[in-house]
Structure formats: C-alpha cells, structure tokens
Amino acid sequence: METEQKVQINASAPLFDAKAYYNNTEIKVKLKDYRGKWVILFFYPADFTFICPTELGDLADHYAEIKQLDTEVLSISTDTIFVHKAWHDHSETIKKIKFPMVADPTGNISRAYNTYIPEEGLSLRGTFIIDPEGILRCYEINANNIGRNTPELIRKLHAAQFVYKHDTEVCPVNWQPGSKTLKPNLELVGKL
Numbered sequence: 499m500e501t502e503q504k505v506q507i508n509a510s511a512p513l514f515d516a517k518a519y520y521n522n523t524e525i526k527v528k529l530k531d532y533r534g535k536w537v538i539l540f541f542y543p544a545d546f547t548f549i550c551p552t553e554l555g556d557l558a559d560h561y562a563e564i565k566q567l568d569t570e571v572l573s574i575s576t577d578t579i580f581v582h583k584a585w586h587d588h589s590e591t592i593k594k595i596k597f598p599m600v601a602d603p604t605g606n607i608s609r610a611y612n613t614y615i616p617e618e619g620l621s622l623r624g625t626f627i628i629d630p631e632g633i634l635r636c637y638e639i640n641a642n643n644i645g646r647n648t649p650e651l652i653r654k655l656h657a658a659q660f661v662y663k664h665d666t667e668v669c670p671v672n673w674q675p676g677s678k679t680l681k682p683n684l685e686l687v688g689k690l
Contacts, residue, residue: 504612511634512610518598519582527598534630536569541613541624545577545585549645555591556648567655571597576620578603627658
C-alpha cells in the first residue's frame with residue numbers, strides 16, 4: 499500500500515540504477531551519472547499499448563530539440579528490456595526513439611516516484627524535470643487515459659532552466675522563451 503509521498507519539488511530526486519534498452523543494446527542507467535545535465539523522466543504504463551506510442555513518438559520527434567537544451571530523456575515503464583526491444587522492432591513509431599527506454603519490472607522506480615499502481619503492476623503517466631544538481635524542479639502525473647503534450651513539456655523545461663539561471667525572476671502564465679518575466683517585490687503586490 500502506497501501511503502507516503504516520495505518525491506518533492508526542490509528536493510533531491512530519488513536515485514536509481516536500472517537496465518535500459520538503448521541503441522539496439524542493453525545498458526545500465528544510473529540517474530546519478532546524469533548530474534551536470536537536465537533530465538526528463540517520462541513514465542508510461544506499458545509497451546504495445548495505445549496512448550503510449552503516440553506520446554513516445556512525439557517525444558522522439560522533439561528529442562533533438564530537447565538534447566539542444568542539455569537535457570536527456572529517460573522513458574520508464576514496468577516492462578523488461580526484452581519487451582522494449584520487441585516493441586522497438588515491431589513499431590515504426592517506436593523505432594524513432596533515440597533515448598534510453600528504462601526497464602522497471604519490479605516497479606521500484608515507479609514506487610519511488612509515486613507513479614506505481616500496485617493492483618495493475620503499471621505506472622501512471624508521470625513526467626519529472628530534474629536539474630543538473632539532481633533536484634526535482636517540476637512534475638506532473640496524469641491518469642493513464644490522458645496523454646501529455648510534448649511542446650508544453652518543453653515550455654516547462656525552458657521555464658525551469660530560465661529560473662535556475664535567474665533566481666530573482668519568475669515565469670508567469672503561458673511564459674515562452676524571450677517573453678517578459680516578473681521580479682517579485684512589494685511594488686507588484688495587487689498590481690497584476
């Protein structure tokens with residue numbers, strides 16, 4: 499039974515070591531090895547499903563843009579690397595993926611990020627943005643029947659990176675790179 503929140507904004511992201519399917523091979527992924535880079539953890543329920551390939555395909559289509567932002571993507575499901583490989587080999591959409599597909603068959607990573615559904619052995623759709631120091635800056639968890647929006651994820655990544663570099667400024671609603679930010683102070687109170 500899941501009773502405690504294990505992830506918290508502005509706290510260290512839970513570390514993990516796991517196998518991943520990447521570039522037609524098995525690799526070992528250690529979250530701590532990504533220190534110094536931004537990381538997007540992209541949890542999804544299962545391979546060979548319906549919404550998942552639409553999300554992962556769209557993420558793959560935007561991967562070059564995300565990489566230019568000094569960010570790595572790690573997709574994570576409770577499938578094994580063998581299932582990841584089979585899906586990759588049989589789906590034109592999944593063949594586009596160039597980022598590691600992490601295997602979490604025990605559900606331990608999903609539990610650590612509070613996305614695990616014990617009665618199903620699957621993960622919810624969870625998206626986590628981790629800064630170069632390993633601190634969780636943003637997360638979103640959706641029901642499994644609601645797909646995510648990659649351009650919005652990239653917008654949030656831009657905003658997280660902006661405020662990381664400019665700690666006296668904040669990004670208001672619908673902020674886009676190059677848009678005006680705010681500098682919180684008493685003079686702004688009641689004027690927005």
